[in-house]
Each structure stands twice: as C-alpha cells, then as structure tokens.
Amino acid sequence: MGGICKRLPAECILLDCHDPAAEKEPIIRRLVEALAQVHGISDADQLVRDIMEREELASTCLGFGCAVPHAHSPILKNTVIAAARLNPPLNFDAPDNEPVSLVFLMVGPENSAVLHLKLLSKLARLLHDAGFREELLKAETQEAFHQLICRKDE
Amino acid sequence: MKLLVFVLNNEEFLEEVLEAYIEAGVTGATILDSEGMGRFLTYEVPLFAGFKKFMKGNKPYNKTIISVVRNQDTIDRLKKLVDDIVGDLDNPGTGIMFTLPVDWASGLVPEDEEV
Numbered sequence: 464m465g466g467i468c469k470r471l472p473a474e475c476i477l478l479d480c481h482d483p484a485a486e487k488e489p490i491i492r493r494l495v496e497a498l499a500q501v502h503g504i505s506d507a508d509q510l511v512r513d514i515m516e517r518e519e520l521a522s523t524c525l526g527f528g529c530a531v532p533h534a535h536s537p538i539l540k541n542t543v544i545a546a547a548r549l550n551p552p553l554n555f556d557a558p559d560n561e562p563v564s565l566v567f568l569m570v571g572p573e574n575s576a577v578l579h580l581k582l583l584s585k586l587a588r589l590l591h592d593a594g595f596r597e598e599l600l601k602a603e604t605q606e607a608f609h610q611l612i613c614r615k616d617e
Numbered sequence: 618m619k620l621l622v623f624v625l626n627n628e629e630f631l632e633e634v635l636e637a638y639i640e641a642g643v644t645g646a647t648i649l650d651s652e653g654m655g656r657f658l659t660y661e662v663p664l665f666a667g668f669k670k671f672m673k674g675n676k677p678y679n680k681t682i683i684s685v686v687r688n689q690d691t692i693d694r695l696k697k698l699v700d701d702i703v704g705d706l707d708n709p710g711t712g713i714m715f716t717l718p719v720d721w722a723s724g725l726v727p728e729d730e731e732v
Contacts, residue, residue: 517667520666520667521663521664521666522663523663523664524663525664531664533667534667558663576668576671580668583664583665587664
C-alpha cells in the first residue's frame with residue numbers, strides 16, 4: 464500500500480459534492496470535517512484557516528481540472544489526505560481557468576515537510592495521467608475511487 | 618584523470634574558492650550559474666509555493682565549478698582548502714563536491730599553461 468492510499472481512507476472521499484454558492488472554502492471545510500471525523504482532529508476551524516492561508520499564497524491547481532490544496536498545521540500529528548469529486552466542477556482560481564472536478568486535500572504537521580513534499584509530488588504525477596483522471600471521474604462508489612488510487616499508488 | 622564537480626552554495630565564496638583551486642594546482646575550470654531545485658520549485662511552480670518557509674537559510678542560486686584534474690593529490694589538497702573557506706561540506710548549505718572518472722578528453726590545456 465503506497466503512501467497516498469494509506470493516508471486517504473475511503474470515508475474521506477466525497478463523491479459528486481457541490482456547494483450551492485460555488486465557493487472553494489465550503490468544499491475545503493467539508494473535506495476537513497471528513498478528516499476530523501476519521502482522524503479525530505480537534506480544531507477543524509484552525510485547519511481550514513491554515514489551508515485558506517496557503518491558498519492565498521499561490522494556486523494549488525495542477526491544471527486539467529485538478530487541485531491539491533494543502534497546508535502544514537501545528538494541530539496535526541500525521542499527514543492525512545481527503546478527496547472530493549465536484550459535480551458540477553467549480554472555479555478554484557486555476558491558472559488555466561479550467562473549473563476543477565478533482566480535489567485532493569493534504570494536510571500534515573510542520574515537521575514533516577519532506578514527506579509532505581514527496582506525497583504532493585507523487586499525487587501531482589499521478590494526476591497528470593489523463594486516463595487515470597477519467598477513471599476517477601467515472602468511479603461509482605467511494606470504494607471504487609479508493610481502489611483506483613491504491614492501484615495507481617502501488 | 619577525473620572530472621571534479623563542485624556546487625558552491627554560497628556564491629560569496631567564489632573568489633576565495635577559485636584562489637584555492639589555483640593554489641591546489643587546478644589552474645583551469647568552467648564556472649556555471651546554477652540554481653537549487655528547492656528554489657525553482659518553490660518560486661516557479663505555484664503548487665510548491667507553501668514550502669518557501671522551509672528554504673530559509675538556503676541560497677537560491679549557486680555556482681557549479683567543473684574541472685578536469687589529473688591526479689588525486691590535487692583533489693585532496695583542494696578539498697582541505699575548500700573546507701577552510703566554506704566550512705565542512707557535510708554541513709548543510711555549504712556545497713557538494715564529487716568526482717567522476719574521465720577515460721578520454723580532448724582540448725585540455727597542459728596544467729602548466731592554464732589560468
């Protein structure tokens with residue numbers, strides 16, 4: 464099991480979510496809440512603030528409808544990942560102006576920058592594969608989505 | 618004969634380092650402007666912008682000095698002199714030095730004519 468797969472439990476995969484106001488922050492908040500439930504994160508508000516602070520620094524969009532918002536936060540002990548498939552796609556302020564359909568949120572403690580960097584790079588590499596993105600967009604269940612990630616992450 | 622590569626992280630030491638090269642017997646070298654992968658990723662690739670704070674203390678640009686050296690004694694002398702100038706290369710942020718065997722070369726200037 465690869466580093467991404469084991470940090471992304473199926474319960475933290477939100478399929479076809481949407482925000483009525485079409486805003487980025489509510490989606491991130493839902494992902495943080497999913498992480499908080501599974502991992503027992505105490506201060507979800509602080510984590511959302513840390514992520515949004517990073518979002519203001521520069522875009523975390525990879526292009527081709529994918530975004531990987533991420534942050535280091537003093538409230539975390541481990542690096543964890545959540546994912547959302549957005550339907551309809553949402554404006555994430557991507558440099559290529561493409562609306563985003565796949566969001567992978569990664570958060571970790573400040574003292575694990577190297578691990579964070581490795582996982583971020585790997586995630587970006589996996590998402591460059593158009594066929595893989597297509598499969599993620601078609602996955603019918605959280606488990607199927609999770610299995611696709613795990614197979615690719617081996 | 619070896620190719621000696623030295624990535625000097627702190628450009629401020631370049632002049633002293635080149636003096637050490639000459640003193641050690643390396644009288645010809647090529648100096649390249651170079652930059653660390655960390656600087657490029659954090660400043661040029663938006664996805665990695667959040668890692669800028671981990672770059673503190675790292676020099677964004679560096680110099681890479683390449684030279685062909687004919688014997689190991691010269692490299693040993695140079696290594697000692699370089700350590701005195703930039704500090705032990707095992708300390709992070711000082712530099713990286715390594716050699717590669719050269720089995721053929723053309724166009725090298727005889728050592729006593731270089732500079």
